Amino acid sequence: MSNATQTTNKPSVMDFLTRPAVKWVLGALLVGFLALLPMLNLSIPGVLPGATYTPGTLQLLAFTMLIAGLALSYHLIFGVAGLLSFGHALYFAAGAYGLGIVLRRFEMELIPAIVITLVVGLLIAGVVGAVSLRVTGIGFAMVTLAFAQAGSVLVRRNADWTGGDEGLALDTTHIPDELVGVLNTRNLYWVCLAVLVLVFLVTSWFEKSRAGHVVAATRENELRVRVIGIRPYFVKLLTFIVAGVLATIVGMAYLLLQSSATQKIITADFTLTLLVIVVLGGVGYRWGAVIGGVVYTLLDQRLTVLAGSEAIAGLPDFLRIPLSEPLFILGTLFILVVLFLPGGIAGLAKRVTRGRSNVRAERDVLEEVV
């Protein structure tokens, strides 16, 4: 990748745009623009359900940002540390259900409730990480899956605490009025934007920290890291916990935004969705995880609308049935990306702008996992 600059001696526009300082400025501008969206009257027909100031659109955008944030936290485990976890939904659900239960049962103010939920998320991630990191590869994947299943069973069994199949509704008694109700969706939108920015900053900072470098090195060659005299276990555990806590934060924002938590968010399928998002966006790229989250959520949303449309209902069965199932289209798209586009969206963008084919290198990044 670095020899791309060597092949062209003239500084190009792309080289300027990918300088670190310029990247951060562009990022800040983007965040500023997103923060202004609730004041603007923009419509993108076919992508957004309405103008950007309407609550429905803001709700969808806020949800999209939360999924992007959650995907970022998964990127930290899967893309950076190279750990294939099948239980990431557990920490997200710990945030959503934890905050909901603390607010409802212990009648606390919002801030202390958030702090308690964070500690709970931290403890769960710590314990699960400490146990499951003792095995590697497929074993690790299975233990994390098993713990997430246990969480799912606990949520289903303790219906008087979690609401069981009905889901857990947010108790708004102790929530500030500014965060309740359809009219205040824009405030929730800003909260979700802030959460996404926070997760992105923490992820970037972690990746650039010493621990981040060690864990990336462990992904590439664990033996060499051991030979240097570093024990990878603790760094991996640290990464696991950071990712888990970030997921807990996103989960709490999810509860505030959606006003309820349902069992769907603790299933294995939900973690698989995160995996799909990260791979779709491009494994190893922070922006990839964000873009993957946005693309996936918007596609899911639009395809669901499309499925119910009259244009689809009029088609013959062999076209109508597949097209009316968003997950079928997304799953097929995912298979095609894995087969033909191993770098995902971010890898494709890089290839287009750099004009070089990196398929082999991108496949290798993917295979370093496990």
Place this chain on the structure above:
Amino acid sequence: MSTIVLLLITGLGLGALYFLVASGLSLIYGLMDVLNFAHGSFLTLGAFAGWEFARRFGADSWGTFLLSLLVGAAVGAIFAVLTELLLIRKLYERLIEQVLVTVGLALATVALFEGIWGQDPIYLTAPAWMGGQTNVLGASIPNDRFLYIAAAVIVLIAIVLFLKFTRFGLIIRAGVENRSMVTALGIDVRSAFTLVFAIGGAAAGIGGVLASHYNGYVSPYIGGSLLIFAFIVTVIGGLGSLSGAAIASAVVAVLQQFANYHWGIGDLVVVLLLAAVLLLRPSGLLGSKA
């Protein structure tokens, strides 16, 4: 005493279903290192195929029931072979991408099944004997459980005989042991890959038809719910070990039944057992590969 017998035999009946799924998973992982997330879809499609067949030819006759098992096995095997040829083979030696492709296939096919057959369970009928009960040592056991156990035992024996006494079986066993050595000897292991998928798909298809009778209905989700337990069984038994899968299926299912009966926490016990086994013996009960 009668309770113990009841729980033991019903547990073995459930374990038989686990084994039918886990045997394929274990063989595929053992030979190719692929954890096949699409295995649940092989099972679900087999179940739907068996049901579609049975309802056309009279679901309450024995002949139809036995034929529906064959139909399920054939459909599961064909689906599995197509998966291997069209998706897995393209990503040869790309283990993570192979897993990802099967994840995508699982998501897409479950959605497709929802589109074709709907999300709601479809209740089915079976030969009258299967709804009855037999008295064993004072416990009345539902008759269908014996059928599941018999089917699993037959499949186990068939696979073992195939692996022990045929040339392809020899290649598969050698491949599980040391794949690069087999390739170095000039044997094309890839035909064995397809074969293993066919066997796994057929076993899953039979498992699907039987699981739909166990539940009393077919739905797009029966594969997914069995698959998680089959994964757990496979890992506990040791990835790649057929006998390990057989033992673990029985142990896990019986334990699950007992825990469910006494404390109602069968699922939780299974998960804890998995964690305990992996921490004490990361390669599983009979697994050789770590």
